Amino acid sequence: MSDSLAPTKTKGYHSAKRKKTWALTSMVLPGAIWLVLLRYLPMFGIVLAFKDYQIYTRAPTLFHNIQHSEWVGLKNFKFLFTTTDSWIMIRNTIGYNALWIVLGIVIAVSFAVMLNELTNRFVAKTYQTLMFFPYFLSWVVASYFVQAFLDPTRGLISNIQSNLGMEVTSWYNDSKPWPVILTIANLWKNVGYSTVLYLAAIAGIDTTQYEAASIEGANKWQQVWHITIPNIRPMITILFIMNVGKIFNADFGLFYNVPMNSGPLFPTTQVVDTYVYRALMATSNPGMSTAASLLQNVVGFICLMGANTIIRKLDEESSLF
């Protein structure tokens, strides 16, 4: 405990400590009540993953229905593993996520550091605002923009190709370029967002550190390495840990809309979320969707715990808990 309150263990110390605990608990309380009501209470729904959900005639409540639905064990999970797509979707989901977590951190941190080094504040402001713009757009709208380039008959690239007498690439029928397209799309949309977080973290750094370093003759690179990065390390690791917790969840909007749901692209665009979505279009069994998200979260949870344990060992300060 980094508790440096008056070290004399008197009665006053204990009561002060109790008072502090109460004060802090009362701060947590509104949020905790909210969590209980809106997150923990509905969790009874998780049992749906193991049930054959039925709506019963003249049944009074959802709760009653769940209670009276039959247990089916792991049957609801089966559709994720008996398919020939299993390997592809798991590979794609984890592969893209792993790549994007790393790229996301590297690029967003670099941008934040770059913005911080600009001497003209107005320009920095402008850049930062513009970077955040893609975050305003939904994937649906973004997909039309991508289409404006790739459309086989009216797209910009196709027009250029046909004007030059080249063969027009059939983008929506060829799965090979899509890992690159999706990566660009993802970075384009999300880098601005994480840059804001890193930038805000940099903004919180105590400036005297830089002054001292500068007086001691540290150059810019050394300052970045020895002051900026260590100071925002907690933010980097927290974002990293939380992203690892979502490693088995893919951004549905990106994988469904940007490739226009085009079948021939599935080898590189099929991820767990799109697979589940399409599967449920055919069956609409709430048990199966619950099962899928439960599995995704359990995998994420395990990865998160792993990441957190490792980071705790390296740097307790930065770990999640």
Next chain:
Amino acid sequence: MKRKLSVKKLLSAALILALLTTAFAGCGTKNKDVADKKVTPGPTEKTEDKKPEDEKSNQKEPDGKDTSKPVTLTWYLHGSNVTDDKEVLEKANEYLKEKINVTLKPIWGTWGDFDENVVLSIQGQDPVDIYFTCSWSADEYNSYARKGAWMRLDDPKNNLIEKYATDLWKQLPEVLIHGATIPGKDGMGVYAIPGYKDLATQNCWDLNMNLMKKYGYTEDDIKNTDYYGFGDILKTVKEGEGKNFYPLLVEAAVLERMVTNSIVVAGDSGTNNLLSYYIDPKDVAAEGSYGNKILSKFETDEYKKFAEKTREYFNAGYIDPAMGNPKQANDVRSAKQLTGEYLIGTQSYALGYEAQAGKERGIEVAMVPCTPPYVDTTSSQGAMMAVSSSSKNPERAVMFLNLLNTDPYLMTLLNYGVEGTHYKMEDNMVNFLDKRDDYVPWTNGMGNITLLPPQKEQGADFLDRFKKYYGAAKSIPILGYCFDSTPVETEMGSLSNVAAEYALSLDAGTIDPKQKLPEFIQKLKDNGIDKVVEAANKQLTDYLAKTK
């Protein structure tokens, strides 16, 4: 450690206490709200008196129409565009109060929100008495009947139709009753009142006659050949109109059915069908080329032949590549239809379509049918009203549906609005006024449209034409059959992904069937298509045995 735990327990107990207090406080305020303004259908209203009045007391009610107790019916509709229903509801409720002591409370679901909301409404047990349902919305009639969401209306133990809706039942065409009779949770029976509307399917070639004439062709040139013989016509027009003109404007999945004479097997996978039932294009009431049997769509010779021809047309530049892209196809197709930028299109026909389409597109449109009009499960279940199994007043709900479908005054009022405000009568035809823009429910989605006076643009003889056209429609041999995919859910889940990968692209010719079709078939096999087809056929045999 132990002490820590116990404190945690204490803490959670405190939290739960706090939560309960809040919850009750919430309930309290809610009730006050309800008391203050009686308008909101507060959910707590229902929760409170749910227990005392359960199913048994309902069933004990004596036969005959007991309307002594005033009842409020909540009615969930689809496809509405209603922003101001005050005047209509005032009138309707005044009338209903007098007739069956009912106050109506419609929920005007729109095209945009119905599918998402209705499922939650059913699962969350919202206090709704009557739901719109059909074979193509999210609260699909057959599957929700099996899940027990709808009340069986002709239950031998409590036959609501016999008791309260004989008038309605008598005037429904036989095909609709047949189509509505399905195996549900409480046995083979009727789980919703079918709406009397355009009840037949007929797929047609949609011809741009302006362009046809420009190149010296007539309707007969299409009538006298088939898809496999379109080549020359398409070639001539493509050459004449240039590189960026695509003469064949198709909805790829519809095209496939038109060419192979297969129909949609109700209950088949959501977006891409896996199953086929073949009909006889000359006599739709007779058994098709494979008998009463369901086949795996993509493994038949018919399909192979179709896919190869389509690929040929695609390579020749007759089909827009956008038609093979699921997100683009609809947008591009409707845009090209509106500008008349096509020669031959595919269209699922409804009476009066060519006149309407011609007017909108500013061209002459002709329809060449591929088959006579027929009634299948999907079309006979096009728009229905189901009584929710959580309804506390199913008797009154059925009484209301009976009145709605037999009383021209009520039907017209709820559909067209108030005479003099929303419309006025001219030569016995309805002419809409400006106020109608605030009140546009979906006419075909409400019920018996033959009760309505014709609209001016439909013409005075609309009803005669309607009855003649739809009256002549014959039912296919497996009318009423709906595939229940629950026993093969796991397979359907992965198969629908496989189909999404190949089906549309093959139907539109954007990928090569020589290489991809065998790959597709192999993948279907690997994911258990045989099991699905077997289950479907077994169910079909059972169904036919039950009905005949």
Next chain:
Amino acid sequence: MARVETMPVSHTGKKRKARMNAVSLPTEVVIHIVLILFCLICVIPFIFVGIISFTSEESIREIGYSFLPNKLSLQAYRYVFDLGDQLWRSYFNSFYITIVGTFLSVLISALYSYALFRKDYKYRRFFTIFCFFTMLFGGGLAPTYMVCKNLLGLSDNYAALIVPTLLNPFNVIIMRTFFQTSIPLDLLDSAAIDGSGEYHTLFHIVLPISKPGIASISLLTSLAYWNEWFLSMLYIRDAKYFPLQYLLMRMQNQVDFLVKNSSKIGPEAAKIMRDLPQESLRMALVVLIVIPIAFAYPFFQRYIISGLTIGSIKG
């Protein structure tokens, strides 16, 4: 150059000194080039969306989406403005839930995360796990819907649009991290010695220092509230409470649905579709929804950037 005034080091040779602790000029040029390129990629789609929203449907049908349309048109906007009073009502609703929601949400999150930030808080670990666990596990849509609607009475009121997203575990954790990176621990100690209560410390000492963090969380929260349509879809039936995003979304869904299912609806559908500005509408809706929040952006950004150590000197 304003920053010169904040230079405490030396007052002679202003310009050169200003650069003293900044990056070298060539490096800065490279930084500019990289950032300008990225910003262009970010902004061009917006210009594109704007242009398409003013493009006539005929032009889209003829040449597709283009920076240089054949013909401009206000058709899409006219279609939206036909909504009349409902549109302004929805704008109001959106502002209302965004402002109230963001305030409450940030307040609750700040309280929660401050306690988690305090290393000497007894139940710190428990409440951390209690919070982040819900980030991963949830009951799913139907149970949440039932609890909200039936137990909490969140239906057809403003609370239904605010309460269900009041706390975001992600934001709580992020805010805790902001506190960790920007609050020196001795500050808390000295505050405690001065007899400052926890609430006083939080509101008068911690929050003022964490302005950049609070601002960025507020920005993300307000954006989430502004773009909220899912809750409206679930809990709102009365058009009186429709926020803008949902109103526009319904419009879009209606168009999409009609295009997709026209064959099932009968001739009526064709009639409705006739005058729909299908593709330009989509973009006009984006413009209408993005503009107000984009203007709110600098408000939050001020606090983030003002904390930046421009040329290493905090302003």
